Amino acid sequence: xxxxxxxxxxxxxxxxxxxxxxxxxxxxxxxxxxxxxxxxxxxxxxxxxxxxxxxxxxxxxxxxxxxxxxxxxxxxxxxxxxxxxxxxxxxxxxxxxxxxxxxxxxxxxxxxxxxxxxxxxxxxxxxxxxxxxxxxxxxxxxxxxxxxxxxxxxxxxxxxxxxxxxxxxxxxxxxxxxxxxxxxxxxxxxxxxxxxxxxxxxxxxxxxxxxxxxxxxxxxxxxxxxxxxxxxxxxxxxxxxxxxxxxxxxxxxxxxxxxxxxxxxxxxxxxxxxxxxxxxxxxxxxxxxxxxxxxxxxxxxxxxxxxxxxxxxxxxxxxxxxxxxxxxxxxxxxxxxxxxxxxxxxxxxxxxxxxxxxxxxxxxxxxxxxxxxxxxxxxxxxxxxxxxxxxxxxxxxxxxxxxxxxxxxxxxxxxxxxxxxxxxxxxxxxxxxxxxxxxxxxxxxxxxxxxxxxxxxxxxxxxxxxxxxxxxxxxxxxxxxxxxxxxxxxxxxxxxxxxxxxxxxxxxxxxxxxxxxxxxxxxxxxxxxxxxx
Amino acid sequence: xxxxxxxxxxxxxxxxxxxxxxxxxxxxxxxxxxxxxxxxxxxxxxxxxxxxxxxxxxxxxxxxxxxxxxxxxxxxxxxxxxxxxxxxxxxxxxxxxxxxxxxxxxxxxxxxxxxxxxxxxxxxxxxxxxxxxxxxxxxxxx
Numbered sequence: 208x209x210x211x212x213x214x215x216x217x218x219x220x221x222x223x224x225x226x227x228x229x230x231x232x233x234x235x236x237x238x239x240x241x242x243x244x245x246x247x248x249x250x251x252x253x254x255x256x257x258x259x260x261x262x263x264x265x266x267x268x269x270x271x272x273x274x275x276x277x278x279x280x281x282x283x284x285x286x287x288x289x290x291x292x293x294x295x296x297x298x299x300x301x302x303x304x305x306x307x308x309x310x311x312x313x314x315x316x317x318x319x320x321x322x323x324x325x326x327x328x329x330x331x332x333x334x335x336x337x338x339x340x341x342x343x344x345x346x347x348x349x350x351x352x353x354x355x356x357x358x359x360x361x362x363x364x365x366x367x368x369x370x371x372x373x374x375x376x377x378x379x380x381x382x383x384x385x386x387x388x389x390x391x392x393x394x395x396x397x398x399x400x401x402x403x404x405x406x407x408x409x410x411x412x413x414x415x416x417x418x419x420x421x422x423x424x425x426x427x428x429x430x431x432x433x434x435x436x437x438x439x440x441x442x443x444x445x446x447x448x449x450x451x452x453x454x455x456x457x458x459x460x461x462x463x464x465x466x467x468x469x470x471x472x473x474x475x476x477x478x479x480x481x482x483x484x485x486x487x488x489x490x491x492x493x494x495x496x497x498x499x500x501x502x503x504x505x506x507x508x509x510x511x512x513x514x515x516x517x518x519x520x521x522x523x524x525x526x527x528x529x530x531x532x533x534x535x536x537x538x539x540x541x542x543x544x545x546x547x548x549x550x551x552x553x554x555x556x557x558x559x560x561x562x563x564x565x566x567x568x569x570x571x572x573x574x575x576x577x578x579x580x581x582x583x584x585x586x587x588x589x590x591x592x593x594x595x596x597x598x599x600x601x602x603x604x605x606x607x608x609x610x611x612x613x614x615x616x617x618x619x620x621x622x623x624x625x626x627x628x629x630x631x632x633x634x635x636x637x638x639x640x641x642x643x644x645x646x647x648x649x650x651x652x653x654x655x656x657x658x659x660x661x662x663x664x665x666x667x668x669x670x671x672x673x674x675x676x677x678x679x680x681x682x683x684x685x686x687x688x689x690x691x692x693x694x695x696x697x698x699x700x701x702x703x704x705x706x707x708x709x710x711x712x713x714x715x716x717x718x719x720x721x722x723x724x725x726x727x728x729x730x731x732x733x734x735x736x737x738x739x740x
Numbered sequence: 741x742x743x744x745x746x747x748x749x750x751x752x753x754x755x756x757x758x759x760x761x762x763x764x765x766x767x768x769x770x771x772x773x774x775x776x777x778x779x780x781x782x783x784x785x786x787x788x789x790x791x792x793x794x795x796x797x798x799x800x801x802x803x804x805x806x807x808x809x810x811x812x813x814x815x816x817x818x819x820x821x822x823x824x825x826x827x828x829x830x831x832x833x834x835x836x837x838x839x840x841x842x843x844x845x846x847x848x849x850x851x852x853x854x855x856x857x858x859x860x861x862x863x864x865x866x867x868x869x870x871x872x873x874x875x876x877x878x879x880x881x882x
Contacts, residue, residue, distance in 0.1 A: 403807040406848035441751070441791045442803070442847055444860040482747055482789035485845055499746030499775060501788040560809040560850035567851045602808060634809055634850070648811050656845060658788075 209325045210245045210286045215261040217252035223259035224275060231276035232262070235283040245286055248340070255297060264291070265329050267316060271295035289316035311565060311586050318583050320546070322554050323530045324570045327414025332449055335456040338417040344462055346533035350425045351470055358429040359385060362532070364540025366552040371397055371488075371525030372600065372629045373705075374551075374618055380522055383512040384430040387520035392432035394423050395497070395516060395523045398439040398446065399481050399488040402601035403652060404632030407556040408526035410568045412439070412446035415530070416453035420476060422529035424467060425536060427474045430522055435474065438493050440481040451478050485656035489704050490523040492658070503660045504704035527556055527631075548574030551617035555628060561598075561635035562589045573628075574620075577612040580633055593638040596721070600629015602649040603709035606642075606716040625716075642721045643728050646714050647675040653710040664707025667698040671711065683729050692718060744775045746785045750792055761801050761840070761859075762793040790844070797840040798833045800878055803857045806843055809850035818854050819843075821868035825875055838879060 214220075214229045229247060236245050255261045259273030262282070269291040271282060278295060285292040290313055321327075330337035338344070350358050363378035384392060396419065400408040411419060423435045437454075439447050454476045457463045465473045484502045486492045491505035494516050515521025531553060535543045546553050551573035557580060560566045564586030571580070577597060581587065588594050597607040599616075605626030607614070614620050621627050636645060654668040671694055674687050695711035695718075702708045718725060753767040763771075763786050772779040786792045804822060806815045819830070822841055826834050833840040849855035852864025856871075858878055863871075 400848055401845060403846035404809055404850055405846070406850060409848055441789075442844070442857060479745065480748060480751055482751065483791035483844070484789050496747060497745065499744075499748075499777065499785065500781065501784050558848075558850065560853065561812060598808070632850075634812075636812070640812065645808060645812075648806075648808050652807055652845060 209321050210267075210289075211265045211329055212245065212247045212282070212286065213250040213253070213263040213265065214247060215251065215253040215255070215263075216249045220252070220260050223273065225260040227276045228260045228262070228274045228279065231279035232282065235279040239283060239287065241283065241287055245283065266321075267291055267312070270297045272297055289313055314583050314586075315565070315569070318571060318575075318579065319569050320554050320572050321570045322534055322546075323418070323527060323556060324410060324414065324568070326418065327410055330415070332414055332416055333452055335417060335453070335460060338415070339460075342537070343417050343533075344421055344460075346536040347421050347424055347462060348468060350428055350536050351468055351472060355385060355429045355431060358425060358536065361540040362429070362535060365535045365543035366540075366550075367528065367531055367535060367543060368551065368618070369525055370527035370531070370555065370631070372402070372604075372627075374627070377524065377528055380512055380524070381426065381429050383510070384432075384520045384522045387513060389520050391434065391519050392430055393516045393519060393521040394426045394430065394432045394435040395490075395494065395511075395521055396423055396435065396437040396526060396529055397488065397490060397493055397523055398437050398443070398450075398526045399493055400443070400526070400630075401440055401485040401488050402603065402630045402632060403649075404558065404560055404598065404601050404634045405630040406558045407568055407631050409443055409446050410556065410558075411526050411530050412443070413449055416446075416449045417457065418530045418533060419450070419526055420453055420457050420462070422532035423476060424462065424474050425532050426522060426524065426529060428467075428472055430520070432520075432522070433473050433475070435476040436479050436497055436516070437476060438479045438481060438487070438497055440487075441483055447478060447480060454478065484658070485652075486658045486704075486706055489706060492704070493523065494521065501658070503658050504706075506703075547572045548615060548617035548620070550619040551628070555616070555631055557584075557616075557631045557633055559585050559633045559635075561633070562592070562637035562640070563587070563635050564589055573617045574615045576615050577607060577633075580616070581612065581635060585633075585635065588635065588637050590637070594635065595638045595640055596636045596642060596645075596717075598632070598634040598636070598645075598713060600627055601632040602652060603705070603712055604629035604632070606713045606720060608720050642717050642724050643675070643678065646717050647672070647679060649713050650675050650710075653706070657706065657710070661701075661703035661707060663698045663701045664703065664710065667694050667702070667707065668710055670694055671714065678725075678728055685729075688718065688725060688729070746771065746775050746777050746782055747789070749775050750782070750786055754792060760799065760837075761797045762795060768794070790842075793840075796833070798838050800839050800858050802839055802841050803844035803847070804841070805845070805847045805849070805853075805855050807846040807850075809846075810854040813853040815854040817868055818856070818866045818871060821871050822875075825872055839875070 253261045255272045261272035263270050359381050367377040368374040463475050479497045481487050487496045487502040489504050492502040496502040511521040511523050544552050554570050555573050556570045558568050594609050599605045616628050650671045654672045657664045657668045659665045695715040698707050698711050749771045768782045772782040830843050849864050854866045855864040
């Protein structure tokens with residue numbers, strides 16, 4: 208994981224040899240070839256006036272003082288392993304505890320590879336200066352010195368795939384829009400993060416909004432677009448205000464506007480708010496919503512790359528996809544291709560919730576096994592209970608059993624068990640949970656969120672809830688399972704858009720993988736989460 | 741070409757102090773005029789998105805999440821506590837016009853489940869006792 212060491216350059220620290228300590232730290236990093244993993248920056252006073260030279264190691268949030276050049280080797284050794292160096296550590300607050308060796312904080316740091324989230328929690332997201340100091344907008348300058356087709360070629364080399372769930376190759380989408388001839392083209396960022404269990408895009412928008420803006424400008428340059436829209440769900444008030452401020456700051460600095468970086472490329476960004484509709488995460492419904500209409504999906508083809516926003520060529524990318532772009536441009540497509548797993552290059556951000564000891568957002572390379580996410584990162588199932596199931600990729604995603612969690616999280620490995628990484632949501636159910644109850648909860652969500660345009664989805668989601676409630680109440684008929692299977696099949700095959708096509712995913716998988724539990728529910732003495740009347 | 745977006749215009753209309761977090765027929769007619777859109781489209785939009793309401797709502801709108809992660813962490817108990825404290829059902833508005841209690845789809849706060857929003861503010865790791873205190877503070881304008 209990327210570590211930042213901040214060296215205090217206040218008056219006393221400088222007098223105590225901060226510059227020598229900083230030089231020794233840098234030399235030690237180079238000696239060990241850790242330049243990409245550990246960076247050193249100067250900062251102001253860290254508030255430890257008495258002790259001499261003082262450094263803060265992020266994201267561990269450990270302060271060391273007094274530091275001399277002789278301590279550099281030990282500090283870098285500890286940092287490279289994601290550990291704190293007890294010998295020099297100073298408490299940063301009353302509640303502060305030394306991260307113990309073998310602690311969860313340490314495991315969390317070691318398991319992660321924070322590229323896209325490298326700045327999140329480290330810089331002030333509302334200060335464009337801090338983003339620029341961290342190398343921000345450097346990729347934009349580099350991209351503008353390239354030809355648009357070279358930018359697309361770099362993304363192609365990187366093998367970047369969409370991070371919203373479908374995993375479509377980003378370069379293919381861009382190339383398709385780039386070849387269209389039109390008076391105006393658009394880049395739309397899909398920030399309508401609404402898949403239950405998913406909260407990774409907000410981590411980028413709230414923690415490092417400029418990275419998204421930079422990625423969008425580069426996308427605009429690559430496809431020849433002059434306008435970008437970031438469509439953020441209305442409930443994400445903080446993401447909306449952070450991005451509005453970031454766009455304004457970028458405009459003031461000349462990163463956005465008529466002459467981006469003083470050149471001939473014009474690009475500007477507008478924030479569009481959603482208003483509470485899961486369906487608007489579907490790209491054509493999202494476009495309808497930006498146009499000020501009900502968020503009902505359009506027929507495809509034509510795809511947005513041909514006829515998108517206001518019937519003009521439009522690239523729609525997820526927040527995380529666009530935020531990966533500056534890193535690819537700066538480090539090269541081959542660098543990105545070396546990360547992750549075959550067919551799933553780079554890192555992926557996961558949001559982890561449910562019955563785990565630790566919940567939150569992590570960035571890890573593709574190819575990490577589901578079991579490592581649960582045990583290493585999630586700290587294992589809460590209360591030492593056994594695992595029953597994992598919902599991966601959100602409630603439209605996949606349901607994995609205990610015997611499937613050794614599977615690496617990447618498109619190819621998961622496809623073998625008819626699953627996928629989806630949005631990166633992980634919800635863990637322990638042995639005490641009822642799968643039937645979870646499926647009912649999910650079914651109610653889809654019934655509520657179906658836009659009502661096509662019959663299989665509108666009527667299907669309602670029928671599923673009706674039958675599931677019957678089953679829960681112990682009033683099931685013998686053929687109800689057959690009816691559910693048939694509804695799930697018809698919806699998957701005939702629904703107009705991905706909402707209806709995937710609404711019964713977890714239901715059908717649970718019918719196969721937890722058949723015993725469904726049967727138990729159909730007879731007396733049902734184990735249905737204690738909800739049976 | 742691009743006109744004022746109906747969605748954005750309705751957001752603004754609804755945020756207006758006089759409108760009490762909902763959209764009156766007049767507000768929708770104004771929005772239609774400002775956007776150059778037929779009133780039917782504006783009404784269609786206003787009734788499609790859950791954050792808009794054509795029925796009057798309270799001064800504060802509570803959006804409680806009952807999706808899977810929150811459900812697993814006891815969202816039902818929080819809903820019960822809110823109903824009891826406010827004396828309304830889901831979708832209802834308190835007699836004093838202070839609060840409307842609504843259900844929301846996933847708010848993206850699953851790591852702090854169960855969670856809710858009151859207006860623009862997020863509240864996580866809710867307990868039945870905790871929500872009483874939150875309501876008291878919101879009432880006092882804190």
